[in-house]
Amino acid sequence: MALWRMRTLRRNGLRRRTDVIRAWAGIVLLLVVPAVAPVAALLAGDAAMRHYEDTARHQRETRYQATATLTRDAPRHPEPGSEEEKETRYPVEVRFTTREGRTRTTRAEVRPGLPAGSKIRIWVGADGEATGPPMSREQIRSRGMGWGLLAAIGVALGGAAAHAATVLALHRRNLAAWDAAWAETAPRWTTPT
Template sequence: MTRGTPPAHPPEDPPRVLLWRWRRNPLRRRSDLAQAWIGLGLLLAVLAALPAAVLWAGHTAHRHHTATAQKQKADWRHTSAVLVRDAPRHPEPGSHEARKTLYPATVRFTDPRGQTRTAKADVEPGLTAGSTVRVWVNAEGRITGPPLTTEQIRDRVIGSALLAAMAVPLLGAAAYGYAHRRLERHNLARWDTAWAETAPRWTTSR
């Protein structure tokens, strides 16, 4: 009675050694140690730069948007405009949704130069032609939204700080990836040189 051949098992992956680039061993190359130092240096740089970048981005954004809001308040006018045509009616008049819904409608207003102009403005539904609404007009005489509020400035400052918080680690990762590729190319070039020197000794002529 013949014994069956046991099924072949796939080779197991060798265990990964933590921080192997820092451990002395015959297979460790100089480039491995260099990559370890580069990774450590970039990690420390990211940790040091992260809070500074967040504070700088937040401060810069706050200063910029605050100055923008002040300029808007100084240059823009909150003036009256008259509807040229009836505004569309909401399908559910008097509902909570209707009180929050605005429709674009043609209005007539006087710009900062004293000229009468017409433009589109968002108005409440159901207003009839001749109704008066309040609109914001910028220095060029175009209808615009209201100047930036404190809440809008705060949201933009937070957004800028978050972008900085994401950008610093991404830049660190990109720098590490670039260094890794350069070291790999260096290793491949050394392997090619070593093989060119070794191959002739392995080749037998007949």
């Protein structure tokens, strides 16, 4: 494809101006997209990391751990002792005491098979409901990298869309030129003699 573009840039009796524009647009995009994509990835990843670090800081300030007691038995897993059981959690009603000394009831995710009365540690949010722990460094890094990757992909897709739009516009221009040329030539071909 690059060789075709280079041949398009050489002098040629059939070369149109739109062919040259299309070739240069492709070359420019081929140079710009790989240069801009890493910069966009770094900027987006850094912005996302700062956002998620602020979110994690807020979570650490507003969440705390409390000891909760199961009010009923947690369901048993259909396959006791399996690897799946180790990962599975069931929502069960638990009772705990807030920092202010009030007794609250909420639902928390617990391991299968825990009997009523079992003590577990839960994270409690500012609203007094059970919630997850604050984001970890790995979660922050993973989300930042994800946004960086999306930014790089967005630049590549934007470059592809810009190229497609350029090609489409040039193709329409060629068709319009061909229509105009045919409108000028057609009477000579279709006039009865």
